[in-house]
Amino acid sequence: MRHSPGSWLLGLLVACSVGCPFNTSIASSGPVSVADVQTSVGSLDGVPYRIDIPVHWNGDLVVLMHGYEPKGVPRQNPWPRNEEAPVFLSRGYAVAASAFASQGWAVGDAVEDSEKLRESFIKQHGKPRHAYVVGFSLGGLEALAAIERHGPPYSGALSVCGVNVSAPEIIARGVVTPLVVFDAYFPGVLPDLADPASPAMIDQDRIQEALKSHPASAARLADRLQETSATLPGALMLDYMVLREIEQRAGGMPVDTMKTSYVEFADDGAFNGRVRRYKGSPSAMAYLADNVTLTGKVTAPVVLQRNTFDQTVPSRFDTVYPGLAKAAGNASKVTVLPTVGEGHCAFTHEQIGEAFDVLVEKGSEARSR
Incomplete structure (x- = not known):
């Protein structure tokens, strides 16, 4: 198979x-x-x-x-x-x-x-x-x-x-950034990343289908994240799984993106305007810094x-x-x-x-x- x-x-x-x-x-x-x-x-x-x-x-x-x-x-x-x-x-x-x-x-x-x-x-x-x-x-x-x-x-x-x-840097830049940027390019695929009720895993088929629906955006995303078209869906799925587990462990969103500026993904001004923002939990951010x-x-x-x-x-x-x-x-x-x-x-x-x-x-x- x-x-x-x-x-x-x-x-x-x-x-x-x-x-x-x-x-x-x-x-x-x-x-x-x-x-x-x-x-x-x-x-x-x-x-x-x-x-x-x-x-x-x-x-x-x-x-x-x-x-x-x-x-x-x-x-x-x-x-x-x-x-x-x-x-x-x-x-x-x-x-x-x-x-x-x-x-x-x-x-x-x-x-x-x-x-x-x-x-x-x-x-x-x-x-x-x-x-x-x-x-x-x-x-x-x-x-x-x-x-x-x-x-x-x-x-x-x-x-x-x-x-x-x-940990704070790899989770912010290596986990949350790929997820929020994907969400901006392909809205409606990912649930709210900070919602405790969001599932622990996501359907990788939905990620793949979304990427296939807009090849140019998918190619830009893969290039900026240093992925290939073959590795990007799995990388995003892993990012989501890791983030959800950390949130459960830490008791909240461990990264604050309210003032994060995302560059080189598209027209920077317009792109940053549509990126979903997340307010970090102080206690969760402290947990991540400790670990x-x-x-x-x-x-x-x-x-x-x-x-x-x-x-x-x-x-x-x-x-x-x-x-x-x-x-x-x-x-x-x-x-x-x-x-x-x-x-x-x-x-x-x-x-x-x-x-x-x-x-x-x-x-x-x-x-x-």
Whole structure:
């Protein structure tokens, strides 16, 4: 059966909720047999976790942080091995990964639950020589937040296809802007974004039908949002789902658009006149800022690996975290690798391994200074 781009994305989100970073193109880095790995599973405050230690452990630890887990997706227990774990196990690193206390925009839970897991690892297996935090997709934001908040225990952070942007900015520019602009071009398709009674999901077929009805407007929208005609419907559906979950979590609209100026979408004056405006909830906006706002203040190396084309975290956000680090006086601590791969988190295991090797090298250089 053929799937529309929107339904394909939703199916992929559900299938990958256990830790796959929304990606079906990751290639094998070589088998790691069960006999070569010591595995322990359990739960911390009700959150399932998994620790894998290779027979030839080098004494170092990788804490993995997974991507967005849609609310309501059945959770596996015992927690399964992360799809990317072999990249690190084959290099001799122990790998610790877990679910988080909540699903959806669980950034705050992710940071604290992963810290509990790191501390539990020490109690069970002793203090590792070095510890690294690695995150994929939304896990990239969580990894950056973790090293900013709990920096000293970590020798570095790797964000792969990450949301390397503070939550208020990515939700305002990367989620709400696409939705309100789509609504201005194609009125009547989306419900009121701030209405608590609006549905948790939208019909992607209606989005596709609307886009097909006005190809010129659809093409302009895709171009401005750095999407393609194939990825735009799924991206809008994901944006809507994420926003609705955050609103439920935060207790209201987390973004205020009353004075937002939308440029380069059409005749700016007329276009801004017809864009639907939303008044943000102060408490919801505060919640989003707490979960989480990045500062660029890091004490260890950070490596960012991005895709050449990323329909989920477009390239207009690529310079945000390096800019934060520069403003904080930490430009030298952030390494931005050349982009590779077409599609969100479309990396081979070899490419992920190469990015991690750069992080380890940067960590070694930092310790030798």
